[in-house]
Amino acid sequence: MERLEKVVIIGSGPAGLTAALYGARARLEPLVFAGTSPGGQLMTTTDVENYPGFPEGILGPDLMMKMREQAERFGARIVDDDVVAVHLQNHPFTVRTGRGEEVRTLSLIVATGASPRRLGLESESKFFGRGVSTCATCDGWFFREKVVCVIGGGDSAMEESLYLTHHARKVYVIHRRDQLRASKIMQERAFANPKIEFIWNSVVTEVLGDGAVSGVRLRNVKSGDETVLPVDGVFLAIGHEPNTGLFKGQLELDERGYVKVDPFQRTSVAGVFAAGDCHDHTFRQAVTAAGFGCAAAIMCERWLGDLAYHGYEALAASHPFPKDK
Ligand code: NAP
Numbered sequence: 558m559e560r561l562e563k564v565v566i567i568g569s570g571p572a573g574l575t576a577a578l579y580g581a582r583a584r585l586e587p588l589v590f591a592g593t594s595p596g597g598q599l600m601t602t603t604d605v606e607n608y609p610g611f612p613e614g615i616l617g618p619d620l621m622m623k624m625r626e627q628a629e630r631f632g633a634r635i636v637d638d639d640v641v642a643v644h645l646q647n648h649p650f651t652v653r654t655g656r657g658e659e660v661r662t663l664s665l666i667v668a669t670g671a672s673p674r675r676l677g678l679e680s681e682s683k684f685f686g687r688g689v690s691t692c693a694t695c696d697g698w699f700f701r702e703k704v705v706c707v708i709g710g711g712d713s714a715m716e717e718s719l720y721l722t723h724h725a726r727k728v729y730v731i732h733r734r735d736q737l738r739a740s741k742i743m744q745e746r747a748f749a750n751p752k753i754e755f756i757w758n759s760v761v762t763e764v765l766g767d768g769a770v771s772g773v774r775l776r777n778v779k780s781g782d783e784t785v786l787p788v789d790g791v792f793l794a795i796g797h798e799p800n801t802g803l804f805k806g807q808l809e810l811d812e813r814g815y816v817k818v819d820p821f822q823r824t825s826v827a828g829v830f831a832a833g834d835c836h837d838h839t840f841r842q843a844v845t846a847a848g849f850g851c852a853a854a855i856m857c858e859r860w861l862g863d864l865a866y867h868g869y870e871a872l873a874a875s876h877p878f879p880k881d882k
Contacts, residue, residue: 570597
């Protein structure tokens with residue numbers, strides 16, 4: 558007979574793997590769909606210096622490997638497959654994977670994270686993967702001794718720019734305002750780096766090139782002046798969009814597409830919890846994602862206890878989310 562899972566976790570960043578660790582230690586035998594590019598955003602990061610417990614820092618991929626090993630050690634089953642559909646209207650819920658597998662589950666933890674935002678320019682799409690990138694650690698190597706630009710003014714933009722100075726001979730940071738959003742320590746490092754030059758109050762209106770990227774067209778948002786900046790590569794670091802398309806029409810999302818949760822990680826559907834960057838647009842740190850994953854797993858375990866006692870209909874009828882309805 559088809560197995561009925563106690564809990565399925567979608568996602569394998571810090572939120573998903575921490576939920577898996579706690580779920581496994583609660584003997585829920587979690588089934589984790591890690592995706593075909595497992596590990597989440599930290600896989601494309603170099604040094605993580607602010608995850609507690611690693612005073613010398615740790616490489617993002619190494620941290621994720623350790624989290625995965627730790628969850629597996631306690632019995633989490635981690636499958637490197639994407640989830641392509643979920644059905645949350647009926648309980649038990651159904652999850653369908655990219656390989657065509659269908660899994661039924663009593664509860665679900667959504668930890669699908671977020672993906673890098675794009676500018677939305679036609680020329681950006683044309684050159685994407687051929688000079689336009691969202692990942693300096695993946696593609697920086699191709700720009701040895703070249704000139705590149707990074708778009709954005711947050712921590713990611715500073716991190717990407719600093720990383721790119723190891724390869725490129727010059728890195729422009731193009732920011733739409735005259736003040737950075739990045740943390741002070743990252744700003745200081747970027748300002749101190751002689752290879753980095755800032756272009757303020759400017760937006761990219763077109764990526765230029767013929768076969769390969771040769772430059773970007775800039776518009777100064779204050780003066781309206783247009784200029785062309787010759788560059789060989791363009792790195793986007795302009796924030797993220799939540800990976801929540803799967804849940805549209807099934808879970809309540811906010812106007813930007815983030816999953817709505819209550820303070821106990823409960824979503825609008827009883828038995829479905831969410832953790833990490835798919836709902837959190839405030840903190841967006843590895844350590845907070847891990848914390849949300851822990852909270853989601855603990856709440857899920859308690860909910861499964863209630864389910865065994867009361868049954869789904871009763872729990873759905875008394876589901877306290879959202880509070881104002
Ligand atoms: P972010 O903090 O949201 O910054 C995005 C930047 O892109 C902002 O400067 C924003 O400009 C700009 N931007 C957004 N849309 C744009 C558009 N369409 N055109 C031009 N510019 C645009 O995102 P993030 O840098 O990816 O950081 C996300 C989170 O991860 C943050 O909480 C950050 O602290 C954390 N993080 C931490 C580290 C670290 O501690 N080392 C490293 C990476 C990320 P405005 O400023 O004008 O809004």
